[in-house]
C-alpha cells in the first residue's frame with residue numbers, strides 16, 4: 001500500500017490549512033487563531049528570507065556545533081553480526097540533544113516577531129533546557145511547564161533550567177506528565193498571547209508548528225544523507241529513530257522520503273508491553289483523534305478521553321504524535337514499531353559498554369530496535385540510528401533501577 | 407425557528423437579557439445533574455450550557471479542570487451526558503440546552519451518530535471549544551441540517567474578517583470570550599467588552615452572549631448592559647465543588663447566586 005512520494009507531493013504538504021492528508025490542522029480555541037495565522041504568514045515569509053536562513057545556519061554551526069558526526073559503530077556492528085550500524089550523533093550538540101536545532105530556529109522567529117516572553121513544555125527536560133539556553137543567550141524571559149512527575153524523574157534537567165535563568169512550573173493536573181505540561185503551556189499562551197511566543201518542542205501542536213519544527217530538524221537528515229554518500233558512496237538501507245512527538249525521527253526521515261530504497265523505522269515506547277496497555281505507542285496501538293491542536297493517532301478510551309501513558313522515558317511518555325507521522329503511517333512510507341522499557345534499558349547498557357556512548361533513555365528505544373533489525377540484514381547493508389540525545393540526565397533513573405543511591 | 411432562537415427573540419421583545427449558566431455535566435455526580443438543571447431553571451435562567459467533561463480541558467482554569475476530573479471519575483461519558491438531557495426533557499420542553507466541550511469525545515463517538523443522538527435527546531446547540539470554523543466545514547452542516555445550532559467563540563483577538571466568517575457558520579448566538587485567558591480567571595474589563603461587543607453587533611445580526619469573568623450580579627449587569635446575554639460558569643462550578651456533600655444545600659447555594667443576577671439583569675433599562 002506504499003505510494004512513491006515525489007518532491008512535488010511533499011512540497012504540497014501540509015496544505016494551506018495545515019493538513020497532512022487526514023491529519024494535522026488547527027484545533028485550538030479562537031483566542032489563539034490570530035496568533036497562529038500571523039506565525040504561519042511570518043514563517044512562510046522568513047523561510048525564503050536569505051538573512052533568516054543564514055542566521056539559522058550560522059547559529060547551528062557556531063553555537064550548536066553542527067554538523068554532527070555520522071559515526072561508524074564498528075564494535076556494535078561486529079557484536080550484532082549484521083548490517084553496518086552508523087550513529088547520527090545529535091547527542092554531541094550543545095545541550096546534548098537534537099532539541100536545540102528547533103529552539104534555535106523558533107527563538108529566531110520569536111525575535112523577528114518582537115516577542116520577549118517565551119514559554120515551552122517539556123517532558124524529559126531536554127527541550128526545556130534547549131529553550132532555557134537560547135533564552136539565556138538572547139536575554140529573554142523563559143517559562144517552562146513540566147509535569148510534576150517528570151520534575152521528579154528528571155531533576156538534573158530541572159536544575160539546569162534554573163541555572164540558565166528559566167522559571168520551571170511543575171504541573172500537578174491530570175497525569176502530571178508531558179501532555180499536562182502541554183495543556184498548561186497552552187493555557188499560559190491563551191492568557192499572555194499578546195507578548196508571548198510558545199516554543200513547541202516537537203512536530204505536534206496546531207499548524208504551523210508541525211511544519212516549522214520539521215523544517216528546523218531536517219538539518220539532521222540533510223547532513224546524514226550527505227555524510228552517508230560521502231563516507232560510503234551510497235544511501236543507507238534503513239533509518240531508525242525513537243518517536244515521542246516525533247521531531248528527531250521526522251528530522252532524520254524527511255530528506256529521505258523520496259528515496260524509495262531507504263526503509264524508515266519509528267520506534268515508540270512499548271512500556272510494559274503493548275498488550276499490557278501501559279505504554280506510549282499511539283501509532284502502534286492507538287487510533288485517530290484530536291488533541292493539542294491537531295488530528296493524529298492518539299491513545300484514548302472508547303469515550304474519547306485521553307488515556308494515561310507509561311514509559312520509563314519521560315520524553316516518550318506522550319499519548320499523541322506529530323500528524324505527519326500519522327500520515328506516513330497511513331500511506332505506508334514509514335514503519336512504526338515499539339520496544340519495551342526493559343529492551344530500552346538493555347540497549348542503554350549495550351551502547352554504553354560497547355561504544356562508550358551513553359544514550360538518553362528515549363534514544364535507547366531506537367538503539368534496541370536497530371540492533372534487532374541490523375541482525376536480520378546483510379553485512380553490506382547500512383542502518384543509521386538517530387542518537388537523539390545523551391544519557392546523563394537519566395543516570396538517576398538507571399541508578400534507582402539498580403537500587404543504587406547516588 | 408430553533409428553541410434557542412425562540413427564547414432569545416422572546417427576551418429581546420421583552421427588552422430582557424439572557425442568563426446562561428454553565429455547569430459541568432456529571433459534577434459532582436451524574437445522578438445529580440438533571441436536578442441541578444431544573445433547579446437553575448426555577449431560579450430564572452434562560453438557556454443552559456452543559457459542559458461535557460474532557461480529560462484535557464486546555465481552555466479551562468483549575469475550577470473547571472477539577473470539575474472534569476470529578477465527573478470523569480464517576481464515568482460521565484458523552485453518551486451519559488446525552489442521557490441526562492433526555493431525562494431533563496421529560497419535564498422541560500422549553501429551556502434550550504447547549505453542549506459545550508472539546509472535539510475528541512464527539513470525534514470518538516462519530517459525528518453522524520453524535521448529531522442524531524443529540525437531536526434525539528433534545529439538545530439545541532453545540533459549542534466545541536477547539537473547533538474553529540476553518541475545521542468545522544464538514545461538521546457544522548451535520549448539526550445545522552438536523553436543527554442543532556452550531557455556536558462558535560469570538561475572542562478579543564478575533565479580526566473583523568474572522569468575526570464575519572464565524573458569524574456565517576453560526577446560528578442561535580455567538581459566544582464572546584471577554585478576555586484572553588482561561589475560564590475562571592478574574593480579568594474582565596467591562597469597558598473593553600462593551601467596545602468589542604458593540605463592534606460585533608455592527609458586523610452580525612446574531613445575538614451575542616458574553617462569558618468568562620462574570621462572577622456576580624454587578625458584573626452580570628454591567629456586561630448585560632452591552633450584550634444580549636451573560637454566561638456564568640466558574641463561580642457556579644466552584645459553588646458545586648464547595649457543596650458536594652449535600653445536594654439540597656447545593657441547589658440553595660446556586661439559587662442564591664443566580665437570583666441576584668437575574669434581578670440585576672431584569673433591572674437593565676431597554
Ligand SMILES: Cc1ncc(COP(=O)(O)O)c(C=O)c1O
Pocket residue numbers: 097098123124125126127201202203242243244245246247248249314315316360362363388389390
Ligand atoms: C533525547 C531525546 N530524544 C527524543 C525525544 C522525543 O522527542 P521527539 O520524538 O520529538 O524527538 C526527547 C524528548 O524529550 C529527547 O529528549
